[in-house]
Amino acid sequence: MKSKKKAVILFSGGLDSTTVLYYALSKGYQCICLMFDYSQKHNKELLSAVKIAKSVKAAYSIIKISLPWSNDALTGKNKDIPIHKRLTKTVPATYVPGRNTIFLSYALSYAQSVSAQTIFTGVNSLDFSNYPDCTPKFIEEYNNVLKALKTKITVQTPILKLNKAQIIKLGIKLNVPYKDTWTCYNGYKKPCMECDSCKLRAKGFKELKMNDPAIQ
Numbered sequence: 001m002k003s004k005k006k007a008v009i010l011f012s013g014g015l016d017s018t019t020v021l022y023y024a025l026s027k028g029y030q031c032i033c034l035m036f037d038y039s040q041k042h043n044k045e046l047l048s049a050v051k052i053a054k055s056v057k058a059a060y061s062i063i064k065i066s067l068p069w070s071n072d073a074l075t076g077k078n079k080d081i082p083i084h085k086r087l088t089k090t091v092p093a094t095y096v097p098g099r100n101t102i103f104l105s106y107a108l109s110y111a112q113s114v115s116a117q118t119i120f121t122g123v124n125s126l127d128f129s130n131y132p133d134c135t136p137k138f139i140e141e142y143n144n145v146l147k148a149l150k151t152k153i154t155v156q157t158p159i160l161k162l163n164k165a166q167i168i169k170l171g172i173k174l175n176v177p178y179k180d181t182w183t184c185y186n187g188y189k190k191p192c193m194e195c196d197s198c199k200l201r202a203k204g205f206k207e208l209k210m211n212d213p214a215i216q
């Protein structure tokens, strides 16, 4: 029997990466979820990620990364998550320097070790927070890095050019359990609805005239 094609999924348990996990599963990949504990302010997204990975019987690894120099709003000890009236056109305070680059490097190492052909990531470039390592150009260049390493592994970004409503629409078709996903930068009992991440998610559901099943 031909073995299944394998993929490493950069997985946070949020709306975007969960949609991408379900997309990869729908394309017949055996999925391995790669999650990161990088001293973010809370572990709610990791708990969501583990729950979802288990529910689809995907293998997963949680990597603990230390960024002792961190000074950003997601991992800095004395920083609050900023509240913007509208999304900034510049790189926001929640940008963890090099975070996605670090994640992709781990994914490459993992993919080579387990002979996976593909790395999936949920980066998207329309309703996003202006992180410089989540852009189409960055992903294109990262794929060139993989070529230079003489691997056949590619990074695939199925939701790169979709807006939030389109991502949710795709996820609903794929039966993504959005009620189990955690998107908020804060780790309160319920999503704060004020951070950029909550606002983008709410915008998507609003455009679809739907209630977010994670908000009760």
Ligand SMILES: [Zn+2]
Pocket: 183, 184, 185, 186, 191, 192, 193, 194, 195, 196, 197, 198, 199
């Ligand atoms: Zn929030």
